[in-house]
Amino acid sequence: MKEYVMGNGAIALGARQAGVSVVCGYPGTPSSEIIETIAKYPHEGMHLEWSVNEKAALEVAAATSYAGARAMVTMKQVGLNVASDPLMSLAYVGVEGGFVVVSADDPGPISSQTEQDTRRFAEFARIPVFDPATPQEAYEMIQDAFAYSEKYKTPVIFRPTTRVCHGYASISAPDTFAPVRGKGFEKDAGRFVIFPRLSYKNHGLIEERNVKIGEEFSSYRFNTAEGGPAKKAVLASGVSYMYAKEALLDHSGVKLIRIATAYPLPESFLLRELAGVEEVMCLEELSPYLEEQLLKLAGKHHLSLKVWGKLTGHVPAMGENSTEIVQKILASYLGWDSQAQENAKIPPLPARPPVLCAGCPHRASFYAVKKAMAGKKTYYCGDIGCYTLGNAMPLDMVDTCLCMGAGVTMAQGFSHIDSEGKAFAFIGDSTFFASGITGVVNAVFNEADLTICVLDNSTTAMTGHQPHPGTGRNMMGHQTQKVSIEKVLEGIGIQKIITTDPLDLAASMDAVRECADLPGVKAIIFKSPCIAIEKSKKKCHITDDCINCKLCIKETGCPALTIAEGKVTIDASLCTGCGLCSQVCPKAAIGGESHE
Amino acid sequence: MNKDILICGVGGQGTVLSSRIIAAAAMEQGYPVKSAETIGMAQRGGPVTSHVRIGENAFSPLIPKGKADLIIGFEPAEVVRNLDYLATGGLAVVNTAAIRPTTASLSGDGYDGSEMRAYLQEHVNCILADGNKECEQLGSVKFLNILLLGIAQGSGKLEIPGEVMIKEIEKRVPEKFREVNILAFNRGCEIGEQSKA
Structure with a gap:
């Protein structure tokens, strides 16, 4: 077949061609479409999963490689930080079936926290790295990566960058594929149980081997x-x-x-x-x-x-x-002549920072906390996901954002240095499962005083709506038991847990006040689906009672609210009828929910 | 043929579908094609671009500045933002309907697109059309991407046969909207051809 695919699709088809039989990963731009592409094409005989995080993904895949399966793990560059603990050790132990870690770098950065360079990680772990320049190369090179991994029994890193991941090109790939599942795990404690003596011995072997690989790379066709x-x-x-x-x-x-x-x-x-x-x-x-x-x-x-x-x-x-x-x-x-092109001076351009979508339930959640806590000293600790955009004006509700899961633990930190201020952690459902839970346990154990706001929109929205343990569906397409965030929090021992609909402003503000006034660790689950998943037919409309005070715009910053010819108007193509603006309007001049 | 086409707009306007249709149609004609798109955080209401590069001489996934033969702009300020890419003698197809960023609504900044339209008219070889209005007549602004493709087609700058474009559009839009999308494409072609005359 000849297909016009994204670079990530080329990596997926190349890996399938190489006989990959286990693919695990955690979503992250620019890597997310690799697993999604494999899922979209025939993949009988393979195990695919969105793992809860990159560390879990790498460990699951490592075991299958010990058993001889060809396995691949996908993530973005900061995901490799999370997976670095098992990777560093795996580099010493080595693998059996071909094992490729795809870690996509993001120069710019365009959609990332850091401009880290995965090639450094490869050198740090003393394992080979492949660096494709185009989607076509990526298709071929990922197959080489599997071959080298199996030949030298080492994990191999495959490092594309955003422009390779998100570039498109046409790829010719055979329709047939044969997942390599291996001959099964053969117990060998001297090989698979990492101990200081083993690491010492293997360290020497790895350094010797790397000289050989460097020699072999000296005739590699892409150098x-x-x-x-x-x-x-x-x-x-x-x-x-x-x-x-x-x-x-x-x-x-x-x-x-x-x-x-x-x-x-x-x-x-x-x-x-x-x-x-x-x-x-x-x-x-x-x-x-x-x-x-x-x-x-x-x-x-x-x-x-x-x-x-x-x-x-x-x-x-x-x-x-x-x-x-x-x-x-x-x-x-x-020493060329550089011919700089002079353009006529252009008029000042409107800035377009990314914002939460019109009707996004996160906007309502942030707004409820903001209004309920108005005038009080607060710490708003954000996290990684669409809701990082809660930092934008006029919400201005993200004081810190560091890395996946850090919102909960940082809110805990603030609670220990300031007993007056009220600390809040905002964390999405997918991030909660990825790395939020340990932070909640830590907060309970160490007697923190904070309110955890789980922004539960039932998906991993920012990276393209991947399923997670709370959605009841996995990457194999199976219906699964939903892991209940509420029960997890209960199990950890949180005494006060309120589940609320963020689009009900009064009830949500009550929940915030109630939790903020209680000591200890409390949780509010703001539950409302992502508007990109559950399409709404509702629209709000402005009635003649509007006094054009623009409070709806100033308070919510919803992109569906604009000013046309001096008057507040609702862009019907964007409005989802969430009704937040109608709850903010002092004149009750925004009618909600008129069905189209 | 070597041709570079830049498609620009605001996240959510449907630029990606247009670039895929052009790429697929050019491939159908036997040309090597590369393209690149904005994916990620910027899709949430930020400026987005798709670069489509047709021909043997394209190595970089992104069009070098000053090399785009054609810009298809979904929003006037976004065209101005990307004018550096337009080649001397290149053409810009511009939807004149402005999208006010939320920040502009907050600060009372008066951006309404008029300054951009005036600038484009004066300095750039372009076709200006109120695509939103045209699409509303067809029932929804969601057909804007196909209408703009039609204008590019009508301008003669695309150099891909119309029936090849239509075939690729039909493959990529939901069946129940197929007919109206073809209407949008044909209406676009008319606008493009008129501007040529």
Whole structure:
């Protein structure tokens, strides 16, 4: 079959082609569509799961690999931080069936907390990493990743970046596939039980092995050099290689070296290609990884080489590269005429920060807490998900956001240094299952004083509506027993738990006041489905009683409320009839729920 | 053929479907195609773009600035935001209906798109059309993406046969909206052709 697919789809089809039989992961932009693509295509004989978090995903998959199955784990780069505990140890133990960790990096960052570089993680864990530049390459390279993993019995990292994950290209993939499930687990405590002695022994073996892999990578087909011989070279990796290729289309006299396996470094390949080269410009995103490797290599082999890049200020330290950025860098490096295009001065543009959708129940939840706690000293600890957007004006309801699950534990922290202020943690349902529960246990155990607001919209909305333990459906398409957030909280021993409909403002404010006034750990479950899942037919409308005070807009910031020709209007194409504005209106001039 | 098409708008307007239709139609014609889209947090009401690159000379997934032959803009300010991408001699197809960001409603900032329309008219080779109004006549603003594709088609800048486009549209819209989407496409073609004359 020939398919026009997203890079993530190409990774999925490549993994299927490589015989993957177990795929686990946790959603995170830009990696989420890998598992979704496998689920969309035939996948008999495979086990697919959205795990509760990346650590769980990696451990589940590791066991299946011990038994000989080919397994893949998918996540975004910050997910690898969560999975790093099992990964670091697994690197010492090794694997049996091919085991690939896909960790998608996000230069920019476009949808992430950090600009971390997974290639560093690979070096840190002493395991190989593959770095595709295009969706087509990703399709082929993921298959190589499985082969290398199985050959050297080591976990392998596959590191695409956003532009590879979310780029589209046409892929030819066979319709047939054969999941490799292995011959079963053979007990061998000397191999699979990690002890200091084992780690010591394997550490030595890993270092020896990595030299061999670096040697093998020196003839790997995606480590390439073109346009030589020349005194000046460009060293590029990932999508920056494509930017360089496009920028160099009409130029010659420069050598373009591309490294697809950043670790272990293909030293002999580089030494061979750098013969006669006097200067190298390093084009890469995130960290100056190759640049540093090249400096090491030059030191080790006494190469007389000028190395330019991020460390010398020639390449931006942060953000994404682009053809224009690369063009500009190469123009000054290679002495081209740079023709900057002058555009007429454009009028000031409206800013469009992302906001909660019109009718989003999170808006109502935040608003209820805000109104109930008006005038009081508060700490609003946010978390990762759509509801991080509760920080936007006019809600302004997120004081902190650090990482998955940190809202609960940070609210606890504030409660220990300030007994006057009221600490609140806002956490979504998926994040609650991912890493919120341990924080709740910690808060109860250590006598915190806080109110946990679970914003339960029955989905993982931000990353594209993946199921989670509370939704009653899993990635195998099976109906499952719903894990009840309320019962989990009860089981932990929380005495006061109120479940409320956030769209009922008065009842929700009462719940907030009641909990805030009680000592200890309390919880409110704001339960209302994501508007993108349960499509509403309801619309609100403005009546003649409107005095145009604009309070509805100023208080809620709902994008369906706008001003047209000086008057407040409701954009019917956006309104879901949630009715929050009608509960805010001082003149009862917003009629709700008139069905279309 | 080497052709770069940038599609821009605001998250939720349906830009992604348009880019997939163009990409699929160009592939149907035998051209190599690459595209890239905005996915993630920006989809929540932020500016979104899709880059469609047709032909052998495209390596980067994103169109380099100054290289887009065609911009299909779902919102006037978003076209202005992306004008750097337009090639000299390129064309912009612009829906003139403005989307006021929530922040503008809050601060009383008077953005209503008029300044953008005036700027585009004066400085840019463009086709301006009130796509929202056209679509309302067809029953819903949800057909905007297909109407704008029609305008691009009518302008002659797409260089893909109309019947190939229609076939790809039919494949990708729900059956019950197939007919009205084709009406939207054909209405777009008329607008595009008129502007050419």
